[in-house]
């Protein structure tokens with residue numbers, strides 16, 4: 001597999017073409033951003049940890065029957081993935097109130113929902129990824145009603161799988177964001193990454209934040225908690 005031209009530089013990774021039109025290479029960077037890119041930071045090895053966490057999780061999800069873009073880890077920072085035509089929605093599932101949900105609705109952080117919530121943001125940096133509802137997404141030709149249904153079912157299936165994975169390493173899954181898109185056969189599959197950048201993860205015993213909120217809120221243990229999540233995952237799932 002040959003790594004060819006840079007296709008796209010994101011906030012936390014670069015995407016490269018390959019000599020196979022249906023495949024891309026993700027290269028994870030050490031950079032972190034928050035608040036639509038306004039706050040910038042990094043730590044050495046973040047890209048390595050996120051690449052390996054995302055791949056481990058995608059492999060477990062595949063074993064549970066969830067279709068993902070994952071093909072093969074190429075190096076500590078690089079992964080071969082299926083080329084996906086991304087649907088410009090950030091799909092967010094919440095089990096416990098935190099972050100923008102608390103700000104928007106005045107809910108106390110930590111309130112456990114009686115059932116998971118689902119919301120969509122329109123993936124558009126210049127607009128600041130605004131919240132969007134299903135009717136808006138359909139009106140804007142972002143997705144059809146049937147596709148929204150399929151994406152919602154996929155998001156809840158991912159939620160169920162992730163809750164179990166993280167429970168096994170004494171972590172509560174508070175919320176997370178996924179991105180989905182069409183593979184070359186026009187199937188909707190899971191893409192992008194699942195990592196402490198894209199999830200809120202709280203220690204089951206202490207509620208310590210083991211995710212990017214350490215960076216967003218300047219809590220001081222940004223690198224340490226990523227190492228902690230990685231360590232717990234590989235100890236629990238050594239042979240995935």
Ligand code: TMP
Pocket residue numbers: 092098099100101129175176177197198199200
């Ligand atoms: P929020 O509470 O800030 O809306 O975030 C909800 C979840 O989505 C949280 O786990 C962080 C994740 N997220 C991203 O992965 N990327 C983003 O750009 C945003 C805003 C949130």
